[in-house]
Amino acid sequence: ETGVTQTPRHLVMGMTNKKSLKCEQHLGHNAMYWYKQSAKKPLELMFVYNFKEQTENNSVPSRFSPECPNSSHLFLHLHTLQPEDSALYLCASSQFSEVGGYTFGSGTRLTVV
Amino acid sequence: AQSVAQPEDQVNVAEGNPLTVKCTYSVSGNPYLFWYVQYPNRGLQFLLKYITGDNLVKGSYGFEAEFNKSQTSFHLKKPSALVSDSALYFCAVRDGNYGGSQGNLIFGKGTKLSVKP
Numbered sequence: 257e258t259g260v261t262q263t264p265r266h267l268v269m270g271m272t273n274k275k276s277l278k279c280e281q282h283l284g285h286n287a288m289y290w291y292k293q294s295a296k297k298p299l300e301l302m303f304v305y306n307f308k309e310q311t312e313n314n315s316v317p318s319r320f321s322p323e324c325p326n327s328s329h330l331f332l333h334l335h336t337l338q339p340e341d342s343a344l345y346l347c348a349s350s351q352f353s354e355v356g357g358y359t360f361g362s363g364t365r366l367t368v369v
Numbered sequence: 370a371q372s373v374a375q376p377e378d379q380v381n382v383a384e385g386n387p388l389t390v391k392c393t394y395s396v397s398g399n400p401y402l403f404w405y406v407q408y409p410n411r412g413l414q415f416l417l418k419y420i421t422g423d424n425l426v427k428g429s430y431g432f433e434a435e436f437n438k439s440q441t442s443f444h445l446k447k448p449s450a451l452v453s454d455s456a457l458y459f460c461a462v463r464d465g466n467y468g469g470s471q472g473n474l475i476f477g478k479g480t481k482l483s484v485k486p
Contacts, residue, residue, distance in 0.1 A: 258412065289473075296378065299459065299476040312473065346412055350474075357403045357461070358474055360412035 259283040262347050262361035269337065270369055277332040277364045279347030285359070287352040288330040290322060293344040293363070305330060306352050337368045371396040371464050375477035382450045382484050390445040390480045392460030399465035402443040403474065404434055407457040416458075419443060420465070430454070450484045457481050 260281045269275050281288065290302040304312035305324040319341075321333040330347055344365050348358035372395045382388045394400055401420050405413040417428025424436040434445045445458060461476045 258414070260412070262412075291476075296478060298373070298478040301473055301475070304473060348413075357405075357415050357418055357463075358413075359415070360405075362410070362412045365410075 258359050258361065260347060260349055260359050260361035262345075262364050264364060265362065266365045266367075268367045268369060269334070271337060271339075273337075274333070274335040276334065277345055277347075277366075279330040279332075279361055281328055281330075281347075281349040281359070281361075283349060283359060285349035285351050286327050287350045288324060288327070289348045289350075289358065290330065290332055291346040291348065293346055299346070303332075334366075337366075339368050342366055342368045371400075371462050371475050373460050373462050373475055373477035375458075375460055375480045377480050378478075379481045379483060382482070384452055384484055384486050385449050388447050388450045388454070388482065388484070390458050390460075390482060392443045392445065392477060393441050394443060394460070394462040395441065396462055396464045400436075400441075400443075401463040401465045402434070402436060403461040403463070404428065404432070404443075404445050405459045405461065405476075407459065407479070409456075413459060416445075450482075452484050452486055455482055455484045 263278045287306045292300040302316045303322045323331040344363045346363045347361045350358045374393045403418045404416040407413050419426045419436045427433045457479045459479045461474045463474050
């Protein structure tokens with residue numbers, strides 16, 4: 257365990273479903289991130305939260321809706337997804353004021369059918 | 370805007386031989402550089418980082434990387450590869466001159482390392 261926990265590990269959903277991905281960190285970090293990992297493509301930064309405030313939305317479609325109720329929890333709400341949204345969704349956290357890298361969770365493997 | 374290039378989709382090495390995984394970067398300010406490794410069905414694990422100081426950085430599992438400012442490169446190396454090193458390797462850069470969005474970690478597309486016995 258890295259200190260960043262993602263649930264569920266695997267998710268299969270239909271295009272009309274609504275589901276949520278959860279991320280929790282126990283590291284005392286104040287910044288959290290959602291990345292999308294698709295095969296043979298760079299990791300795509302989706303959303304950034306610093307001190308619970310969203311500071312970046314990288315032109316992500318509105319069918320992805322993030323929520324950060326506190327510095328330890330991050331959600332990604334999903335609705336009316338497309339098959340091309342199938343990917344590994346990774347959560348990460350960091351201490352925003354520090355120079356170091358990020359700590360990642362194990363990811364949620366999402367399949368849209 | 371910063372960017373990272375990993376020119377090789379895959380690197381094949383025989384066990385015991387040295388390995389190199391290439392990375393070049395582009396930032397407007399001072400680069401903070403990172404290598405991560407990803408094993409199947411796992412998240413990314415931190416290997417090493419360059420922030421400042423000695424250009425040769427040593428990290429986990431015997432890996433090291435050399436920062437070359439003139440070539441804007443940060444290649445990952447290991448003197449003797451192990452079969453267990455087989456995984457996906459990601460290079461990442463952060464612009465050290467900024468906070469906020471320009472300070473976010475930007476990743477390359479990854480290089481698959483395959484080490485054969």
